[in-house]
Amino acid sequence: MDDIQRKYVIPGDVITTGPYRAEENVHLFGDKIIATSIGISEVFDSGVRVIPLTGRYLPRIDDFVIGIVKSHTSLSWELDINSCYAGILPASDVFGRDFDPKVDQLTSRLKTGDLVAARIANSDRSRDPLITISDRDLGKIEEGELIKIPPSKVPRLIGKRGSMIQTIENATKAIITIGQNGYVVVSSEDPDGLLKALDAIKMVEEQAHVPNLTERIQEMLGSNSE
């Protein structure tokens, strides 16, 4: 029941002409709607947009992301979240509202190099995005291995209703935490399981556009079992 016309585009490709609204990743030139990113163009209702297949992570409110602490001031930490801008985690988010920079040392909770599971609290282009870790499933990541994939591949790694990620977790007994920003943490008590999981993630990244990928991953994981 697809009323959407899709095609592969690169920057400069004319997607269509006519009275359409220019949505994400396109621009208007005269009456032509032109792609500005490599991706899949969609013409729907009265609008045209392109879903990009490449590019850095663009923060959106409530996105779950994994960050790496880069540095800190006396009032906040700066996190690498694979975006054009660093993510800012205010000290008050961790220490509470009565945070006192003279008493509460930031490095006692998080230091440079720490991995953090976080959520985007606020994002507008005029300031660096604000991060929060004050929910139950957020906070410092104590164990696991970090692997980076392009943010555009994250939906493929998750799969329809989580099918791909569940396939990999079940076959390898690993726990995989996927940030929308393309940073992924894999942990497992079984070192072989860990390696298999990392291989599987790499394979998804490299073959994201190949059909029947879930079956091929299953085969690959099955054939490697003892």
Place this chain on the structure above:
Amino acid sequence: MTSAIIDDLKKKKITALLKDGQRIDGRALDEPRQITIDTGVIPKAEGSARVRLGDTEVVCGIKIQPDKPFPDLGDRGIFICTAEIMPLADPTVETGPPGEEVIELARVVDRGIRESGMIDLTQLVLQKNKTVIGIFVDNSVTDYDGNLFDACSYASVASILSCKIPKWEMKDDAPIKVDGQVIDPPITTLPVSVTMARIGDQILVDPNADEWGCMDARITITTNSAGNICAIQKGGTDGFTQEQLVKCGQISIATGAKIREIIKKVGGS
């Protein structure tokens, strides 16, 4: 310096006037500012000129001295043209090694004159493959009001036209200067550089500092005495259509011819 901020109201005024084909200082679109050329201003140099193009001012000096030829080019003299912007020319100019803008300026001015073949370098050989005459043209921008490309070019050309080359004689493989004797430079053509700015759909000749600060793109085209084009450099953060480029070519030939008449009057100091 081209990144100096032009206030928004001025920008709006410039664009509004241009919609009616008018410019902020009342000039026609293809009209350059008044060009004033004085030669022989630095008597110690072998050639010199001070040029005022509107309020842009450039002092150019030529030093001529014997030199070793470039490898593989032992049958011709040396011509090197440089340009630098002095810190007193504008509050935003910094001291220190030249930035990309100044490097581009120097190279474009040099190429315009070199590619035209203005100086017949084969006439400047004292001893083939060993000793030749080097003509060093150095431009110093002393006041900035836009369009340094043309100001430096006119100053260089005027200096070259009015310079006197000392006479050297070779004695035991060393060049000895013969006092009191000079020769005129071997000139084959008179290159004229015309720089145009595109603001919106309009092409303007010789942009002043305000126009330079809000132009979309610029192009410098040098023509020779025969009306042929010998050097081009496009600059600025936007582009030109093919039709606009053809038009710029035509303007550079027509306006260049008029400016050539002004520069021609310079001859001996």
Place this chain on the structure above:
Amino acid sequence: MGVKKTDIVLLDDKGIRCDGRTIDQPRRIMIKAGVLKNANGSAYIEFGENKILAGVFGPRDVHPKHLANTDRGILRCRYHMQPYSVSERKNPAPSRREIEISKVIKEALEPAVMLENFPRTVVDVFIEILQADGGSRCAALDAAAVALADAGIPMRDMVSACAAGKVADTIVLDINNEEDQEGQADMPVALMPNLGKITLIQLDGVLTPQEYEKCIDTAVSGCKLVYEVQKNALRDKFFGDSAQ
């Protein structure tokens, strides 16, 4: 220009050039997108004997901070030749020629790159000339544009570059090294093919007004040929076998 060292026939009476090409035939062009692991975007090009690598980082934080623009991202570009890229070893320090070419390439890409949505950031374009032949700045630009698209930098259009020139009184497409040294004019041109805007044009050499127009036409047709190669390079990487 140089003293003739050999008796190269630049154009024979059958219209064949010194390397066997006809007057409107470009040299062999090959482009591969996404060749580096660490750069956000990259491309490798072989254009005639030019071998050039381009890498893009960004948008990312600007250092030093005072260079940042609070309204929009900035573009930085470095064209750099390796010491072994030319017959006589080139000093690794940036020369004035490389600095000028870096500026000219940056200004050829700026009209295409859309950095309004990335204030206080920089997009860095690094171009390394591994082996140089005539027309290296055009080839460098062709690789840089592909690398920018590969990195996901939003662009109004691609930028495609190719040079034309005059050799033996004839306008020809894509001049090689010998034609550059011994020929009569060299005009590199870059084009945004869908928007029809020329974003780089330079000329060394003498052209009549008619030759000037013909030279631009010829270079533009070369740019359009290069555009097809750039498109295929990106499609091969991202769309694989399912490219339409």
